[in-house]
Amino acid sequence: MAQRLFFSVPVPRVTQLALLRQQSALAQAGVRGRPVPAANFHLTLAFLGNVTASQKASLLERWAELVPPDLQLSLDTLHYWAKPGVLALGARRTPIALGQLASALQQDAAHHGLHASRQAFRPHITLFRGASALLPELPEQLEPPIILPCHSVELMLSENGPGGVEYHRLKHWA
Ligand code: 2AM
Numbered sequence: 406m407a408q409r410l411f412f413s414v415p416v417p418r419v420t421q422l423a424l425l426r427q428q429s430a431l432a433q434a435g436v437r438g439r440p441v442p443a444a445n446f447h448l449t450l451a452f453l454g455n456v457t458a459s460q461k462a463s464l465l466e467r468w469a470e471l472v473p474p475d476l477q478l479s480l481d482t483l484h485y486w487a488k489p490g491v492l493a494l495g496a497r498r499t500p501i502a503l504g505q506l507a508s509a510l511q512q513d514a515a516h517h518g519l520h521a522s523r524q525a526f527r528p529h530i531t532l533f534r535g536a537s538a539l540l541p542e543l544p545e546q547l548e549p550p551i552i553l554p555c556h557s558v559e560l561m562l563s564e565n566g567p568g569g570v571e572y573h574r575l576k577h578w579a
């Protein structure tokens with residue numbers, strides 16, 4: 406059976422706490438929607454869609470020597486994407502190494518018949534899903550920014566559990 410997979414950068418506890426505080430501040434400012442639980446915070450590098458067992462085996466072979474980034478991402482901008490109702494914290498500046506890794510993973514996926522991303526990589530961490538179109542006036546820039554240390558990459562499995570979507574780590578590159 407195929408599995409829904411994606412590559413992401415994990416969010417350490419200290420950053421999770423800062424993101425939770427930001428989520429609460431947004432809810433207090435009037436944002437309505439489903440807050441993403443802290444355990445589900447992640448920075449997607451490449452969404453792969455449904456992957457069969459043999460596709461997963463060759464994916465892992467191709468990326469056996471994946472070199473994770475070694476940088477800090479400054480999350481400083483609020484994004485709202487109306488169609489999926491996503492409210493996310495993004496970055497004005499994408500570090501070159503992060504953009505290159507995301508592009509390489511996305512191109513590899515498309516080249517091997519997995520999900521083909523239509524949009525350019527925009528690093529972000531989703532804070533709310535199903536956020537209403539009627540958002541309160543929000544400051545677009547976050548001051549000070551939240552820093553995400555990016556030193557590892559994970560291959561994640563996304564599954565629908567009884568309490569909503571659950572992510573499980575299949576592999577970790579540090
Ligand atoms: P996002 O929340 O960072 O935007 C796992 O499903 C993750 O892959 C989601 O959290 C989402 O990342 C991203 N994702 C899900 N469906 C996608 C799609 N159709 N295209 C691109 N990214 C997707």
